[in-house]
Amino acid sequence: MRSTPVERTRAQLLTVARAGLDTPTFVAATLETVARAVPFSAACLATTDPATRLVTSAFKAGTMSSVDAAEDARWAFHEYVADDLYDYRDLLTREGAVMTTHVETHGDPLRSSRFENFFQPTWSVTDELRSAATADGDLWAFLALFRDENGRTRTFNEAEMEFVSSIATTVARGVRASLVTTLVAAGPGGVATGAGPGVLLVDAAGEVLSANGEAHDRIAALGGGSLGSTPLPMPVQSVVNAAQRFGRGQEHWAPRVRMRTVSGRWVVVSASPMTSFGAGVPSTTAVTVEDAGATDVLPLVVAAHGLTGREREVVRLVLRGVSTAEIGRALHLSAYTVQDHLKAVFDKVGVRSRRELAARVFAEEYVPRMGAGGSPGASGFFA
Structure with a gap:
Protein backbone atom coordinates (compact mmCIF):
# COMPACT_ATOMS: atom_id res chain seq x y z
CA MET A 1 0.00 0.00 0.00
CA ALA A 186 32.40 24.01 18.12
CA GLY A 187 35.35 22.15 19.66
CA PRO A 188 36.96 23.03 22.99
CA GLY A 189 34.94 25.66 24.78
CA GLY A 190 31.79 24.77 22.85
CA VAL A 191 29.50 27.57 21.83
CA ALA A 192 30.00 29.66 24.92
CA THR A 193 28.78 33.25 24.92
CA GLY A 194 32.15 34.53 26.10
CA ALA A 195 35.45 33.17 27.33
CA GLY A 196 35.85 29.64 28.65
CA PRO A 197 36.39 28.92 32.33
CA GLY A 198 39.06 30.93 34.07
CA VAL A 199 41.37 28.85 36.26
CA LEU A 200 43.71 30.24 38.93
CA LEU A 201 46.10 28.72 41.45
CA VAL A 202 46.27 30.74 44.69
CA ASP A 203 48.66 30.33 47.62
CA ALA A 204 47.86 30.45 51.33
CA ALA A 205 48.38 34.22 51.43
CA GLY A 206 45.87 34.81 48.63
CA GLU A 207 48.53 35.53 46.01
CA VAL A 208 47.88 34.26 42.48
CA LEU A 209 50.65 31.85 41.49
CA SER A 210 49.42 31.03 38.00
CA ALA A 211 46.36 31.46 35.79
CA ASN A 212 45.14 30.57 32.34
CA GLY A 213 44.37 33.19 29.70
CA GLU A 214 40.64 33.30 30.35
CA ALA A 215 41.19 34.01 34.05
CA HIS A 216 42.46 37.51 33.31
CA ASP A 217 39.21 38.50 31.60
CA ARG A 218 37.07 36.70 34.16
CA ILE A 219 38.67 38.45 37.14
CA ALA A 220 38.51 41.82 35.34
CA ALA A 221 34.79 41.24 34.72
CA LEU A 222 34.37 40.82 38.49
CA GLY A 223 36.03 44.17 39.14
CA GLY A 224 39.58 42.92 39.69
CA GLY A 225 42.82 44.37 38.45
CA SER A 226 45.88 42.83 36.85
CA LEU A 227 46.51 39.29 38.11
CA GLY A 228 49.77 38.91 39.96
CA SER A 229 50.06 42.58 40.84
CA THR A 230 46.75 43.43 42.52
CA PRO A 231 44.67 41.53 45.07
CA LEU A 232 41.78 39.37 43.95
CA PRO A 233 38.34 41.00 44.15
CA MET A 234 36.91 40.67 47.63
CA PRO A 235 34.11 38.22 46.66
CA VAL A 236 36.61 35.92 44.96
CA GLN A 237 39.01 36.12 47.90
CA SER A 238 36.12 35.18 50.19
CA VAL A 239 35.61 32.01 48.17
CA VAL A 240 39.32 31.22 48.43
CA ASN A 241 39.21 31.72 52.19
CA ALA A 242 36.20 29.43 52.47
CA ALA A 243 38.03 26.75 50.48
CA GLN A 244 41.02 27.04 52.79
CA ARG A 245 38.76 26.61 55.83
CA PHE A 246 37.24 23.57 54.12
CA GLY A 247 40.76 22.15 53.69
CA ARG A 248 41.40 22.58 57.40
CA GLY A 249 38.16 20.82 58.30
CA GLN A 250 36.50 24.01 59.51
CA GLU A 251 33.80 23.92 56.82
CA HIS A 252 31.68 21.02 55.61
CA TRP A 253 31.54 22.03 51.95
CA ALA A 254 33.82 23.30 49.21
CA PRO A 255 32.50 26.72 48.17
CA ARG A 256 30.63 27.24 44.93
CA VAL A 257 29.29 30.77 44.80
CA ARG A 258 27.22 32.53 42.15
CA MET A 259 27.94 36.21 41.66
CA ARG A 260 27.39 38.93 39.11
CA THR A 261 30.03 40.56 36.95
CA VAL A 262 30.35 44.32 36.60
CA SER A 263 28.19 44.13 33.47
CA GLY A 264 25.49 42.16 35.29
CA ARG A 265 26.15 38.65 33.97
CA TRP A 266 25.96 35.70 36.36
CA VAL A 267 29.06 33.55 36.84
CA VAL A 268 29.95 30.73 39.21
CA VAL A 269 33.14 30.94 41.30
CA SER A 270 34.26 27.67 42.88
CA ALA A 271 37.39 26.81 44.81
CA SER A 272 39.00 23.67 46.18
CA PRO A 273 42.14 23.13 48.28
CA MET A 274 44.86 21.21 46.44
CA THR A 275 46.73 18.33 48.08
CA SER A 276 50.52 18.73 48.26
CA PHE A 277 52.57 15.55 47.93
CA GLY A 278 56.10 16.88 48.31
CA ALA A 279 57.82 17.93 51.54
CA GLY A 280 57.84 21.69 51.94
CA VAL A 281 55.46 22.25 49.04
CA PRO A 282 53.12 25.12 50.01
CA SER A 283 49.39 24.55 50.10
CA THR A 284 47.45 26.02 47.20
CA THR A 285 43.83 26.54 46.20
CA ALA A 286 42.42 26.04 42.70
CA VAL A 287 39.80 28.61 41.68
CA THR A 288 37.48 28.34 38.68
CA VAL A 289 35.31 31.14 37.27
CA GLU A 290 32.76 30.17 34.59
CA ASP A 291 29.42 31.15 33.12
CA ALA A 292 26.43 30.26 35.23
CA GLY A 293 23.97 27.76 33.79
CA ALA A 294 20.18 27.94 34.00
CA THR A 295 20.10 26.05 37.28
CA ASP A 296 22.58 28.58 38.68
CA VAL A 297 20.88 31.67 37.27
CA LEU A 298 17.30 31.10 38.32
CA PRO A 299 17.84 30.78 42.07
CA LEU A 300 19.96 33.92 42.02
CA VAL A 301 17.50 35.95 40.00
CA VAL A 302 14.99 35.49 42.76
CA ALA A 303 17.42 35.35 45.68
CA ALA A 304 18.76 38.77 44.67
CA HIS A 305 15.38 40.17 45.68
CA GLY A 306 15.31 38.49 49.08
CA LEU A 307 12.69 35.89 48.30
CA THR A 308 12.02 33.09 50.73
CA GLY A 309 12.53 29.46 49.82
CA ARG A 310 8.80 28.93 49.22
CA GLU A 311 8.58 32.09 47.11
CA ARG A 312 11.46 30.80 44.97
CA GLU A 313 9.61 27.54 44.38
CA VAL A 314 6.56 29.52 43.29
CA VAL A 315 8.64 31.63 40.90
CA ARG A 316 10.21 28.54 39.34
CA LEU A 317 6.77 27.20 38.49
CA VAL A 318 5.45 30.58 37.35
CA LEU A 319 8.26 30.88 34.82
CA ARG A 320 7.22 27.51 33.40
CA GLY A 321 3.69 28.81 32.91
CA VAL A 322 2.11 26.67 35.62
CA SER A 323 -1.33 27.86 36.79
CA THR A 324 -2.14 28.90 40.35
CA ALA A 325 -4.17 25.73 40.94
CA GLU A 326 -1.36 23.53 39.60
CA ILE A 327 1.22 25.35 41.75
CA GLY A 328 -0.98 24.71 44.77
CA ARG A 329 -1.17 21.01 44.00
CA ALA A 330 2.57 20.73 43.32
CA LEU A 331 3.52 22.52 46.56
CA HIS A 332 0.58 21.28 48.66
CA LEU A 333 -0.72 24.82 49.18
CA SER A 334 -4.15 26.38 48.88
CA ALA A 335 -4.84 28.71 45.97
CA TYR A 336 -5.13 31.59 48.46
CA THR A 337 -1.68 30.85 49.90
CA VAL A 338 -0.19 30.71 46.40
CA GLN A 339 -1.74 34.10 45.63
CA ASP A 340 -0.26 35.50 48.86
CA HIS A 341 3.18 34.23 47.83
CA LEU A 342 2.77 35.73 44.36
CA LYS A 343 1.81 39.11 45.81
CA ALA A 344 4.91 39.06 48.02
CA VAL A 345 7.09 38.11 45.03
CA PHE A 346 5.67 40.89 42.87
CA ASP A 347 6.21 43.47 45.63
CA LYS A 348 9.82 42.41 46.20
CA VAL A 349 10.79 42.16 42.53
CA GLY A 350 8.94 45.31 41.55
CA VAL A 351 6.57 43.82 38.98
CA ARG A 352 2.78 43.63 38.81
CA SER A 353 2.07 40.34 37.10
CA ARG A 354 3.34 36.94 36.06
CA ARG A 355 4.03 38.32 32.59
CA GLU A 356 6.21 41.12 33.95
CA LEU A 357 8.12 38.62 36.09
CA ALA A 358 8.85 36.40 33.08
CA ALA A 359 9.75 39.47 31.03
CA ARG A 360 12.22 40.59 33.72
CA VAL A 361 14.02 37.24 33.71
CA PHE A 362 14.00 37.08 29.90
CA ALA A 363 15.37 40.61 29.53
CA GLU A 364 18.07 40.29 32.20
CA GLU A 365 19.34 36.75 31.63
CA TYR A 366 18.49 35.65 28.09
CA VAL A 367 18.49 38.72 25.83
CA PRO A 368 22.11 39.71 26.67
CA ARG A 369 23.33 36.21 25.77
CA MET A 370 21.31 36.14 22.56
CA GLY A 371 22.45 39.65 21.63
CA ALA A 372 26.07 38.65 22.15
CA GLY A 373 25.68 35.89 19.57
CA GLY A 374 25.36 33.14 22.14
CA SER A 375 23.89 29.78 21.20
CA PRO A 376 22.14 27.35 23.54
CA GLY A 377 24.11 24.30 24.58
CA ALA A 378 23.13 20.69 25.11
CA SER A 379 21.04 21.50 28.20
CA GLY A 380 18.95 24.05 26.32
CA PHE A 381 20.54 26.92 28.23
CA PHE A 382 23.59 28.75 26.90
CA ALA A 383 26.76 26.68 26.86
Whole structure:
Protein backbone atom coordinates (compact mmCIF):
# COMPACT_ATOMS: atom_id res chain seq x y z
CA MET A 1 0.00 0.00 0.00
CA ARG A 2 1.45 3.34 -1.04
CA SER A 3 2.09 5.95 1.64
CA THR A 4 0.34 9.31 1.55
CA PRO A 5 2.21 12.61 1.02
CA VAL A 6 1.65 13.46 4.70
CA GLU A 7 3.11 10.12 5.81
CA ARG A 8 6.12 10.64 3.56
CA THR A 9 6.66 14.10 5.02
CA ARG A 10 6.59 12.69 8.55
CA ALA A 11 9.12 10.05 7.54
CA GLN A 12 11.37 12.69 5.98
CA LEU A 13 11.22 14.78 9.15
CA LEU A 14 12.18 11.75 11.22
CA THR A 15 15.20 11.23 8.97
CA VAL A 16 16.19 14.89 9.32
CA ALA A 17 15.87 14.70 13.13
CA ARG A 18 18.17 11.68 13.25
CA ALA A 19 20.77 13.01 10.82
CA GLY A 20 23.00 14.64 13.44
CA LEU A 21 22.73 18.11 11.91
CA ASP A 22 23.77 21.30 13.68
CA THR A 23 20.92 23.54 14.81
CA PRO A 24 20.76 26.04 11.89
CA THR A 25 20.97 23.23 9.34
CA PHE A 26 18.38 21.14 11.14
CA VAL A 27 15.95 24.06 11.37
CA ALA A 28 16.35 24.96 7.69
CA ALA A 29 15.79 21.35 6.61
CA THR A 30 12.80 21.00 8.95
CA LEU A 31 11.04 24.14 7.72
CA GLU A 32 11.66 23.17 4.10
CA THR A 33 10.11 19.76 4.74
CA VAL A 34 7.14 21.10 6.73
CA ALA A 35 6.32 23.53 3.91
CA ARG A 36 5.52 20.58 1.63
CA ALA A 37 2.65 19.54 3.89
CA VAL A 38 1.64 22.90 5.35
CA PRO A 39 2.42 25.83 3.01
CA PHE A 40 3.32 29.08 4.74
CA SER A 41 4.50 32.57 3.86
CA ALA A 42 6.80 32.82 6.87
CA ALA A 43 7.97 30.64 9.74
CA CYS A 44 9.89 30.84 12.97
CA LEU A 45 11.37 28.00 14.99
CA ALA A 46 12.50 29.22 18.40
CA THR A 47 14.57 27.01 20.70
CA THR A 48 13.80 27.22 24.40
CA ASP A 49 15.47 26.56 27.72
CA PRO A 50 13.59 23.57 29.18
CA ALA A 51 14.24 24.86 32.70
CA THR A 52 12.25 28.07 32.14
CA ARG A 53 10.55 27.65 28.75
CA LEU A 54 12.00 31.02 27.72
CA VAL A 55 13.29 31.51 24.18
CA THR A 56 17.05 31.09 23.62
CA SER A 57 17.28 31.52 19.83
CA ALA A 58 15.00 32.07 16.85
CA PHE A 59 15.38 31.00 13.22
CA LYS A 60 13.14 32.64 10.63
CA ALA A 61 12.18 31.79 7.06
CA GLY A 62 10.11 33.31 4.27
CA THR A 63 8.93 36.90 4.56
CA MET A 64 10.26 37.09 8.12
CA SER A 65 13.77 35.89 7.28
CA SER A 66 15.16 39.43 7.47
CA VAL A 67 13.66 40.35 10.85
CA ASP A 68 15.89 42.89 12.61
CA ALA A 69 16.71 43.44 16.27
CA ALA A 70 14.01 46.08 16.67
CA GLU A 71 11.35 43.68 15.40
CA ASP A 72 12.70 40.95 17.69
CA ALA A 73 12.31 43.39 20.59
CA ARG A 74 8.72 44.11 19.57
CA TRP A 75 8.02 40.37 19.43
CA ALA A 76 9.43 39.94 22.95
CA PHE A 77 7.30 42.82 24.19
CA HIS A 78 4.09 41.35 22.80
CA GLU A 79 5.01 37.86 23.98
CA TYR A 80 6.24 38.60 27.51
CA VAL A 81 4.92 42.02 28.51
CA ALA A 82 1.73 43.10 26.72
CA ASP A 83 -1.54 41.49 27.72
CA ASP A 84 -3.05 39.33 25.02
CA LEU A 85 -5.51 36.49 24.52
CA TYR A 86 -2.72 33.89 24.51
CA ASP A 87 1.03 33.39 24.38
CA TYR A 88 3.45 30.52 23.82
CA ARG A 89 3.05 29.16 27.31
CA ASP A 90 -0.67 28.64 26.74
CA LEU A 91 0.17 26.09 24.07
CA LEU A 92 0.71 23.40 26.65
CA THR A 93 -2.90 23.76 27.80
CA ARG A 94 -4.32 23.26 24.30
CA GLU A 95 -5.25 19.88 22.86
CA GLY A 96 -2.30 18.63 20.84
CA ALA A 97 -0.24 21.64 22.05
CA VAL A 98 -1.24 23.52 18.90
CA MET A 99 -3.27 26.68 18.27
CA THR A 100 -4.03 29.22 15.55
CA THR A 101 -4.95 32.88 15.79
CA HIS A 102 -8.11 32.20 13.78
CA VAL A 103 -9.31 29.60 16.31
CA GLU A 104 -8.20 31.49 19.44
CA THR A 105 -9.98 34.68 18.33
CA HIS A 106 -13.06 32.91 16.97
CA GLY A 107 -12.39 34.22 13.49
CA ASP A 108 -11.62 37.82 14.53
CA PRO A 109 -7.78 38.05 14.64
CA LEU A 110 -7.87 41.74 15.50
CA ARG A 111 -8.95 40.69 19.01
CA SER A 112 -5.28 39.76 19.51
CA SER A 113 -3.11 42.73 20.40
CA ARG A 114 -0.05 40.97 18.98
CA PHE A 115 -1.84 40.40 15.70
CA GLU A 116 -3.45 43.84 15.43
CA ASN A 117 -0.43 45.92 16.46
CA PHE A 118 2.46 43.85 15.16
CA PHE A 119 1.94 40.88 12.85
CA GLN A 120 -0.75 42.35 10.60
CA PRO A 121 0.66 45.86 10.00
CA THR A 122 4.25 44.62 9.69
CA TRP A 123 3.83 41.53 7.49
CA SER A 124 0.14 41.53 6.45
CA VAL A 125 -0.32 38.27 8.38
CA THR A 126 -3.77 36.68 8.15
CA ASP A 127 -3.21 33.69 10.46
CA GLU A 128 -0.57 32.12 12.69
CA LEU A 129 -0.23 28.46 13.69
CA ARG A 130 1.79 27.72 16.81
CA SER A 131 2.98 24.39 18.17
CA ALA A 132 4.97 23.37 21.26
CA ALA A 133 7.75 20.86 20.55
CA THR A 134 8.17 18.67 23.64
CA ALA A 135 10.12 15.47 24.22
CA ASP A 136 10.24 13.37 27.38
CA GLY A 137 8.34 16.02 29.29
CA ASP A 138 10.62 18.93 28.35
CA LEU A 139 9.85 21.84 26.05
CA TRP A 140 12.65 22.32 23.50
CA ALA A 141 11.14 24.63 20.90
CA PHE A 142 8.15 26.52 19.57
CA LEU A 143 7.19 26.36 15.91
CA ALA A 144 5.20 29.21 14.38
CA LEU A 145 3.88 29.23 10.81
CA PHE A 146 2.29 32.27 9.18
CA ARG A 147 0.06 33.01 6.23
CA ASP A 148 -0.50 36.43 4.68
CA GLU A 149 -2.75 38.24 2.25
CA ASN A 150 -0.77 36.99 -0.75
CA GLY A 151 -1.44 33.32 -0.09
CA ARG A 152 -4.16 31.25 -1.74
CA THR A 153 -5.32 30.11 1.70
CA ARG A 154 -5.34 32.69 4.45
CA THR A 155 -6.04 30.49 7.48
CA PHE A 156 -4.81 27.10 8.72
CA ASN A 157 -7.33 24.27 8.85
CA GLU A 158 -7.86 21.50 11.37
CA ALA A 159 -6.00 18.88 9.33
CA GLU A 160 -2.93 21.14 9.17
CA MET A 161 -3.08 21.70 12.91
CA GLU A 162 -3.23 17.95 13.48
CA PHE A 163 -0.25 17.37 11.19
CA VAL A 164 1.92 19.96 12.94
CA SER A 165 0.90 18.55 16.31
CA SER A 166 1.86 15.04 15.14
CA ILE A 167 5.43 16.08 14.23
CA ALA A 168 6.10 18.17 17.35
CA THR A 169 7.94 15.45 19.29
CA THR A 170 10.11 14.67 16.25
CA VAL A 171 11.00 18.35 16.00
CA ALA A 172 11.80 18.51 19.73
CA ARG A 173 14.11 15.51 19.55
CA GLY A 174 15.78 16.93 16.47
CA VAL A 175 16.38 20.26 18.24
CA ARG A 176 17.75 18.48 21.29
CA ALA A 177 20.13 16.38 19.17
CA SER A 178 21.20 19.39 17.11
CA LEU A 179 22.27 21.31 20.22
CA VAL A 180 24.64 18.49 21.12
CA THR A 181 25.95 18.35 17.54
CA THR A 182 26.51 22.12 17.51
CA LEU A 183 28.32 21.99 20.84
CA VAL A 184 30.62 19.17 19.71
CA ALA A 185 31.32 20.82 16.36
CA ALA A 186 32.40 24.01 18.12
CA GLY A 187 35.35 22.15 19.66
CA PRO A 188 36.96 23.03 22.99
CA GLY A 189 34.94 25.66 24.78
CA GLY A 190 31.79 24.77 22.85
CA VAL A 191 29.50 27.57 21.83
CA ALA A 192 30.00 29.66 24.92
CA THR A 193 28.78 33.25 24.92
CA GLY A 194 32.15 34.53 26.10
CA ALA A 195 35.45 33.17 27.33
CA GLY A 196 35.85 29.64 28.65
CA PRO A 197 36.39 28.92 32.33
CA GLY A 198 39.06 30.93 34.07
CA VAL A 199 41.37 28.85 36.26
CA LEU A 200 43.71 30.24 38.93
CA LEU A 201 46.10 28.72 41.45
CA VAL A 202 46.27 30.74 44.69
CA ASP A 203 48.66 30.33 47.62
CA ALA A 204 47.86 30.45 51.33
CA ALA A 205 48.38 34.22 51.43
CA GLY A 206 45.87 34.81 48.63
CA GLU A 207 48.53 35.53 46.01
CA VAL A 208 47.88 34.26 42.48
CA LEU A 209 50.65 31.85 41.49
CA SER A 210 49.42 31.03 38.00
CA ALA A 211 46.36 31.46 35.79
CA ASN A 212 45.14 30.57 32.34
CA GLY A 213 44.37 33.19 29.70
CA GLU A 214 40.64 33.30 30.35
CA ALA A 215 41.19 34.01 34.05
CA HIS A 216 42.46 37.51 33.31
CA ASP A 217 39.21 38.50 31.60
CA ARG A 218 37.07 36.70 34.16
CA ILE A 219 38.67 38.45 37.14
CA ALA A 220 38.51 41.82 35.34
CA ALA A 221 34.79 41.24 34.72
CA LEU A 222 34.37 40.82 38.49
CA GLY A 223 36.03 44.17 39.14
CA GLY A 224 39.58 42.92 39.69
CA GLY A 225 42.82 44.37 38.45
CA SER A 226 45.88 42.83 36.85
CA LEU A 227 46.51 39.29 38.11
CA GLY A 228 49.77 38.91 39.96
CA SER A 229 50.06 42.58 40.84
CA THR A 230 46.75 43.43 42.52
CA PRO A 231 44.67 41.53 45.07
CA LEU A 232 41.78 39.37 43.95
CA PRO A 233 38.34 41.00 44.15
CA MET A 234 36.91 40.67 47.63
CA PRO A 235 34.11 38.22 46.66
CA VAL A 236 36.61 35.92 44.96
CA GLN A 237 39.01 36.12 47.90
CA SER A 238 36.12 35.18 50.19
CA VAL A 239 35.61 32.01 48.17
CA VAL A 240 39.32 31.22 48.43
CA ASN A 241 39.21 31.72 52.19
CA ALA A 242 36.20 29.43 52.47
CA ALA A 243 38.03 26.75 50.48
CA GLN A 244 41.02 27.04 52.79
CA ARG A 245 38.76 26.61 55.83
CA PHE A 246 37.24 23.57 54.12
CA GLY A 247 40.76 22.15 53.69
CA ARG A 248 41.40 22.58 57.40
CA GLY A 249 38.16 20.82 58.30
CA GLN A 250 36.50 24.01 59.51
CA GLU A 251 33.80 23.92 56.82
CA HIS A 252 31.68 21.02 55.61
CA TRP A 253 31.54 22.03 51.95
CA ALA A 254 33.82 23.30 49.21
CA PRO A 255 32.50 26.72 48.17
CA ARG A 256 30.63 27.24 44.93
CA VAL A 257 29.29 30.77 44.80
CA ARG A 258 27.22 32.53 42.15
CA MET A 259 27.94 36.21 41.66
CA ARG A 260 27.39 38.93 39.11
CA THR A 261 30.03 40.56 36.95
CA VAL A 262 30.35 44.32 36.60
CA SER A 263 28.19 44.13 33.47
CA GLY A 264 25.49 42.16 35.29
CA ARG A 265 26.15 38.65 33.97
CA TRP A 266 25.96 35.70 36.36
CA VAL A 267 29.06 33.55 36.84
CA VAL A 268 29.95 30.73 39.21
CA VAL A 269 33.14 30.94 41.30
CA SER A 270 34.26 27.67 42.88
CA ALA A 271 37.39 26.81 44.81
CA SER A 272 39.00 23.67 46.18
CA PRO A 273 42.14 23.13 48.28
CA MET A 274 44.86 21.21 46.44
CA THR A 275 46.73 18.33 48.08
CA SER A 276 50.52 18.73 48.26
CA PHE A 277 52.57 15.55 47.93
CA GLY A 278 56.10 16.88 48.31
CA ALA A 279 57.82 17.93 51.54
CA GLY A 280 57.84 21.69 51.94
CA VAL A 281 55.46 22.25 49.04
CA PRO A 282 53.12 25.12 50.01
CA SER A 283 49.39 24.55 50.10
CA THR A 284 47.45 26.02 47.20
CA THR A 285 43.83 26.54 46.20
CA ALA A 286 42.42 26.04 42.70
CA VAL A 287 39.80 28.61 41.68
CA THR A 288 37.48 28.34 38.68
CA VAL A 289 35.31 31.14 37.27
CA GLU A 290 32.76 30.17 34.59
CA ASP A 291 29.42 31.15 33.12
CA ALA A 292 26.43 30.26 35.23
CA GLY A 293 23.97 27.76 33.79
CA ALA A 294 20.18 27.94 34.00
CA THR A 295 20.10 26.05 37.28
CA ASP A 296 22.58 28.58 38.68
CA VAL A 297 20.88 31.67 37.27
CA LEU A 298 17.30 31.10 38.32
CA PRO A 299 17.84 30.78 42.07
CA LEU A 300 19.96 33.92 42.02
CA VAL A 301 17.50 35.95 40.00
CA VAL A 302 14.99 35.49 42.76
CA ALA A 303 17.42 35.35 45.68
CA ALA A 304 18.76 38.77 44.67
CA HIS A 305 15.38 40.17 45.68
CA GLY A 306 15.31 38.49 49.08
CA LEU A 307 12.69 35.89 48.30
CA THR A 308 12.02 33.09 50.73
CA GLY A 309 12.53 29.46 49.82
CA ARG A 310 8.80 28.93 49.22
CA GLU A 311 8.58 32.09 47.11
CA ARG A 312 11.46 30.80 44.97
CA GLU A 313 9.61 27.54 44.38
CA VAL A 314 6.56 29.52 43.29
CA VAL A 315 8.64 31.63 40.90
CA ARG A 316 10.21 28.54 39.34
CA LEU A 317 6.77 27.20 38.49
CA VAL A 318 5.45 30.58 37.35
CA LEU A 319 8.26 30.88 34.82
CA ARG A 320 7.22 27.51 33.40
CA GLY A 321 3.69 28.81 32.91
CA VAL A 322 2.11 26.67 35.62
CA SER A 323 -1.33 27.86 36.79
CA THR A 324 -2.14 28.90 40.35
CA ALA A 325 -4.17 25.73 40.94
CA GLU A 326 -1.36 23.53 39.60
CA ILE A 327 1.22 25.35 41.75
CA GLY A 328 -0.98 24.71 44.77
CA ARG A 329 -1.17 21.01 44.00
CA ALA A 330 2.57 20.73 43.32
CA LEU A 331 3.52 22.52 46.56
CA HIS A 332 0.58 21.28 48.66
CA LEU A 333 -0.72 24.82 49.18
CA SER A 334 -4.15 26.38 48.88
CA ALA A 335 -4.84 28.71 45.97
CA TYR A 336 -5.13 31.59 48.46
CA THR A 337 -1.68 30.85 49.90
CA VAL A 338 -0.19 30.71 46.40
CA GLN A 339 -1.74 34.10 45.63
CA ASP A 340 -0.26 35.50 48.86
CA HIS A 341 3.18 34.23 47.83
CA LEU A 342 2.77 35.73 44.36
CA LYS A 343 1.81 39.11 45.81
CA ALA A 344 4.91 39.06 48.02
CA VAL A 345 7.09 38.11 45.03
CA PHE A 346 5.67 40.89 42.87
CA ASP A 347 6.21 43.47 45.63
CA LYS A 348 9.82 42.41 46.20
CA VAL A 349 10.79 42.16 42.53
CA GLY A 350 8.94 45.31 41.55
CA VAL A 351 6.57 43.82 38.98
CA ARG A 352 2.78 43.63 38.81
CA SER A 353 2.07 40.34 37.10
CA ARG A 354 3.34 36.94 36.06
CA ARG A 355 4.03 38.32 32.59
CA GLU A 356 6.21 41.12 33.95
CA LEU A 357 8.12 38.62 36.09
CA ALA A 358 8.85 36.40 33.08
CA ALA A 359 9.75 39.47 31.03
CA ARG A 360 12.22 40.59 33.72
CA VAL A 361 14.02 37.24 33.71
CA PHE A 362 14.00 37.08 29.90
CA ALA A 363 15.37 40.61 29.53
CA GLU A 364 18.07 40.29 32.20
CA GLU A 365 19.34 36.75 31.63
CA TYR A 366 18.49 35.65 28.09
CA VAL A 367 18.49 38.72 25.83
CA PRO A 368 22.11 39.71 26.67
CA ARG A 369 23.33 36.21 25.77
CA MET A 370 21.31 36.14 22.56
CA GLY A 371 22.45 39.65 21.63
CA ALA A 372 26.07 38.65 22.15
CA GLY A 373 25.68 35.89 19.57
CA GLY A 374 25.36 33.14 22.14
CA SER A 375 23.89 29.78 21.20
CA PRO A 376 22.14 27.35 23.54
CA GLY A 377 24.11 24.30 24.58
CA ALA A 378 23.13 20.69 25.11
CA SER A 379 21.04 21.50 28.20
CA GLY A 380 18.95 24.05 26.32
CA PHE A 381 20.54 26.92 28.23
CA PHE A 382 23.59 28.75 26.90
CA ALA A 383 26.76 26.68 26.86
